[in-house]
Amino acid sequence: MLVRDGMTSPVITTTAETKLLDVGEILAEKRIHQLPVVDSQGRLIGIITDRDVRDALAVGGFEKRTVASAMTADPESVRPQDTLEDAILLLREKRFGALPVVDDQQRVVGLFARFDGLRVLTEVLGVDQPGSRLDIAIQDSAEELPKAIAILAQNEVQVISAVLSRRKDKEGRRLYLRLKSIDTRPLERLMIAAGLRVVGPTGDPNGTDAAKGKH
Template sequence: MLVRDGMTSPVMTTTPDALLAAVDDQMAERRVHQLPVVDAAGKLIGIITARDIGLAMAAGGFEKRTVESAMTTEPVTLRPSDTLEHALTLLLRERFGAMPVVDEQDKVVGIFARHDCLKVLSNVLGLEEAGSRVDVEIARPADELAKALTTLAGHDAQIISAILSNRQGRGQGARTLYVRLRTIDPGPIRRKLREAGLKVVEPGA
């Protein structure tokens, strides 16, 4: 998946001559923590964050201050064609709240925020869709993963998502295949997974 698949677009922007007080209100209203700053041609020239505004408030003379006086110039940007891995790694490493997404002409086409990362995660897990969850313990991926996927393949219309966990917890223990199924009754699929010799987690047991 690419940044264009997960970014928020179109995105609200502001201009360097806007008053910080007005931008503060806009951000509170839209519940965002940063806005890209663009020039008259729509080109990115900076980013203004809630933190920048907070610092400006503390410094005094706030009523008359403009975005230009408080924004960060030359922010780190993304391209729509960047991978999500690239965006996620940057967000984590730099601890950014968000990064503007720009095209070849530096025009702002979107924003990719932590919130967008969470939306991607929710989408990957399939949480927006009604379904049931089945967890399968995978101790020997070479053998059991094939069995699990072969079994699930017979019910492809019912599968919302299937994710194999990375290393389980701290140790070298079993990995888990988390499956969300588009049904109120995962019983038949659970049964088939068990019949294939797999260990299906029993919640609450």
């Protein structure tokens, strides 16, 4: 996925000559935290945040001050064709609230905020889709992953998302499955029959009693 798939666009911008007072009002009214600052051609020249406005308010002469005096000039930006990793890692690394998105002429075409990152992550994981979770412990991914994937391919249940954790504990890594069904037992049974360890969602060792056919 690319920045263009997750960015907010179009986006409200402001200019260097705008009064801070007006910017403060826009931010409050739209309940947003920053505005890209553009020149007369719409090219990115800065970013102004609600924090900048608050700080400026603390010193005198606020009514007369313009964006130019409080903005961060030449801020970091991303392009629509950059990857989501570019944007997410940059946001995290620099602790930015948002990144302006610019085209090859430096014109602002969108904004990629922390919230956009959260939204994309939510969609990738599918946690906004109705479904059930099933967790499989993976000790040996070379052996167990193909088994699990082969079972998913049997189409007993539709898969919303499948995520293999990077972290590892004594039970190994986790394959987190999100399934489009209220009843995960058919898949659970196949997994257990193939020698895989179903450990969740609730952390039951060796699958739920139900899947083992106790009732």
